[in-house]
Amino acid sequence: MRFGKRVPRSFYRRDPREVAPDLLGKILVAADGRAGRIVEVEAYCGEIDPAAHSYRGKTARNATMFGPPGHMYVYFTYGMHWCANAVCGDAGVGLGVLIRALEPLAGLARMRAARPRARRDRDLCSGPARLTQAMGITGAHDGIDLVTGRSGYSLVDDGVEANGVAGARIGISRATDALWRWYLPDNENVSRR
DNA sequence: TTAGAGATGATC
DNA sequence: ATCATCTCTAAG
Numbered sequence: 175m176r177f178g179k180r181v182p183r184s185f186y187r188r189d190p191r192e193v194a195p196d197l198l199g200k201i202l203v204a205a206d207g208r209a210g211r212i213v214e215v216e217a218y219c220g221e222i223d224p225a226a227h228s229y230r231g232k233t234a235r236n237a238t239m240f241g242p243p244g245h246m247y248v249y250f251t252y253g254m255h256w257c258a259n260a261v262c263g264d265a266g267v268g269l270g271v272l273i274r275a276l277e278p279l280a281g282l283a284r285m286r287a288a289r290p291r292a293r294r295d296r297d298l299c300s301g302p303a304r305l306t307q308a309m310g311i312t313g314a315h316d317g318i319d320l321v322t323g324r325s326g327y328s329l330v331d332d333g334v335e336a337n338g339v340a341g342a343r344i345g346i347s348r349a350t351d352a353l354w355r356w357y358l359p360d361n362e363n364v365s366r367r
Numbered sequence: 368t369t370a371g372a373g374a375t376g377a378t379c
Numbered sequence: 380a381t382c383a384t385c386t387c388t389a390a391g
Contacts, residue, residue, distance in 0.1 A: 253376035347382085
């Protein structure tokens with residue numbers, strides 16, 4: 175791959191609270207050359223996590239979360255936004271990591287075209303719905319495999335170290351005490367700076 | 368720079 | 380009614 179080597183499926187087959195901090199620094203790559211480094215993530219922990227879509231079991235919307243790890247769960251929210259997760263753990267359990275922000279690395283012109291309202295480049299991918307817009311991710315991509323990248327998006331590792339800090343998750347009303355958000359504290363592309 | 372509210376529709 | 384959000388507007 176152009177930006178790094180494939181993140182293997184075994185990476186995802188773990189507790190999302192382990193996967194999430196390890197995902198910081200990895201790169202989300204689109205087939206058309208758009209790419210961004212992950213700088214903010216949140217873990218969602220299935221049946222033990224009241225804030226997770228999968229908390230009450232499998233439904234039509236969250237079915238991808240209960241599928242194999244390393245696939246992308248894309249959901250629609252607030253009537254207008256798409257958000258993307260990496261499915262974690264074993265199939266059938268309903269675990270995932272929400273990708274909340276990217277540092278734009280390549281294909282900036284395409285990202286700006288996809289988000290004409292973004293005033294500065296740091297506004298392109300600094301939020302879960304912003305990054306899907308910038309990267310061209312929609313519900314059409316729900317369930318695609320991020321390991322093989324055969325459906326247009328993949329996650330790769332270029333070896334750059336990224337040490338994050340933990341905090342409370344954003345935009346939820348239950349399980350607000352769990353420190354299951356990780357981000358790079360000095361990165362300008364993190365949401366809610 | 369920050370705070371508040373509207374947009375907009377699927378979900379359960 | 381709620382929601383894993385964003386953007387604009389108004390005010391400081």
